[in-house]
Amino acid sequence: MVTPDKKRVAFNRPYQGKRAAEYVQQALSSHHHSGDGPWTLKATQELAQMLNGADVLLTPSGTHALELACMTLDLGPDDEVIIPSFTFTSVATAALRSGSTVRFADVDHDTLGLSLATVVPLVNRRTRAVIAVHYAGRARDLQDLRDYCDSQEIALIEDAAHALGGALEGKPLGSFGHLSCLSFHETKNLSCGEGGALVVNDPQLLRLARIVREKGTNRFDLFNGYVDKYTWLGPGSSFLLSDISAAILCAAIEDFPVTQNRRRSASQGYDAGLDDFIARTGFTRPVQLPNHLNSHHMYYMLASSDAKRDAILDHCRNSHIQAVFHYQSLARTPFGSSIARYADPTPVSDDVSRRLLRLPLYSDIPDQAVAAVIAAFDGWRP
Numbered sequence: 441m442v443t444p445d446k447k448r449v450a451f452n453r454p455y456q457g458k459r460a461a462e463y464v465q466q467a468l469s470s471h472h473h474s475g476d477g478p479w480t481l482k483a484t485q486e487l488a489q490m491l492n493g494a495d496v497l498l499t500p501s502g503t504h505a506l507e508l509a510c511m512t513l514d515l516g517p518d519d520e521v522i523i524p525s526f527t528f529t530s531v532a533t534a535a536l537r538s539g540s541t542v543r544f545a546d547v548d549h550d551t552l553g554l555s556l557a558t559v560v561p562l563v564n565r566r567t568r569a570v571i572a573v574h575y576a577g578r579a580r581d582l583q584d585l586r587d588y589c590d591s592q593e594i595a596l597i598e599d600a601a602h603a604l605g606g607a608l609e610g611k612p613l614g615s616f617g618h619l620s621c622l623s624f625h626e627t628k629n630l631s632c633g634e635g636g637a638l639v640v641n642d643p644q645l646l647r648l649a650r651i652v653r654e655k656g657t658n659r660f661d662l663f664n665g666y667v668d669k670y671t672w673l674g675p676g677s678s679f680l681l682s683d684i685s686a687a688i689l690c691a692a693i694e695d696f697p698v699t700q701n702r703r704r705s706a707s708q709g710y711d712a713g714l715d716d717f718i719a720r721t722g723f724t725r726p727v728q729l730p731n732h733l734n735s736h737h738m739y740y741m742l743a744s745s746d747a748k749r750d751a752i753l754d755h756c757r758n759s760h761i762q763a764v765f766h767y768q769s770l771a772r773t774p775f776g777s778s779i780a781r782y783a784d785p786t787p788v789s790d791d792v793s794r795r796l797l798r799l800p801l802y803s804d805i806p807d808q809a810v811a812a813v814i815a816a817f818d819g820w821r822p
């Protein structure tokens with residue numbers, strides 16, 4: 441057995457909901473272990489409330505939610521999907537699996553996500569979808585992006601894996617796109633180990649999404665008493681989350697107000713404690729965005745150079761602090777460059793991928809861990 445390093449501040453620790461064990465036991469004792477049972481229903485109703493009443497379909501992961509979104513839109517080889525170059529590979533692989541062409545857009549410097557300015561020049565008659573990833577739960581001008589997509593008959597998919605609990609102009613992130621994707625991976629604000637959800641904001645897409653999610657059938661209609669036999673209606677896969685995982689998710693949802701508060705105060709602790717470090721080193725923190733409610737998914741900074749980023753990560757490692765880098769610019773990866781059909785420049789993505797670092801932040805991070813991180817940063821002399 442590996443002995444845990446007691447001094448080490450982990451980047452993430454999976455959160456266990458206060459009533460998770462009790463709910464899992466109830467789910468196990470029930471006669472419904474597969475998907476779409478009572479715990480799934482409870483979780484989706486509660487998530488729907490957080491998302492302005494949208495329809496929510498639980499999936500086995502955020503990656504599956506993205507794949508389900510692309511299949512629901514029936515994307516194919518004639519289509520192009522615009523995604524940010526600075527993002528997680530699942531965004532690209534979901535579009536690729538649909539057979540469509542991935543077109544890498546650069547990101548906005550302040551949000552590290554797509555903006556109208558980075559998307560519009562890449563749109564052509566083959567563009568069928570835009571996947572806007574709310575990096576660190578940050579976004580702006582989303583309604584403008586949605587309006588633009590509507591005007592061009594392009595689907596807007598939000599990747600809100602980092603964004604649950606955040607809002608823009610009073611509207612929850614995840615409720616702007618025709619479809620949105622959530623992740624309940626253990627690193628996310630809400631976790632059930634592995635899990636995700638497709639949020640359907642456009643009611644016209646709901647029936648198709650249900651069919652694709654249920655192996656191309658209308659099993660949903662059977663279970664809800666609308667038909668007495670189900671049948672095969674089209675392409676699909678199995679995109680359901682087990683009800684046992686949904687029980688874990690329900691416990692996490694119940695604690696969400698408390699865990700969001702913890703994330704907020706830990707972030708505020710970093711804000712206050714790192715002022716001197718920032719002034720001394722020339723590292724930068726994200727600017728405040730107008731009318732934006734932070735999801736406090738992540739605490740990140742940009743180093744003044746890639747060498748300084750690597751040096752502080754080394755220093756953190758030596759100080760038992762697990763600070764980490766993040767995405768590569770996908771367009772610059774060996775596979776990304778091999779599939780890119782266009783030579784679109786992505787200077788911001790390329791630059792931030794070399795300078796970004798993330799600090800430990802999780803749903804029950806103790807004050808002592810935050811203090812230890814701040815002390816390590818204070819002790820760094822470049």
Ligand SMILES: Cc1ncc(COP(=O)(O)O)c(C=O)c1O
Nearest residue numbers: 501502503528530601623624625
């Ligand atoms: C922005 C983003 N999208 C999608 C995913 C995929 O989520 P999952 O790990 O649940 O498949 C992640 C995972 O970290 C992510 O960060």
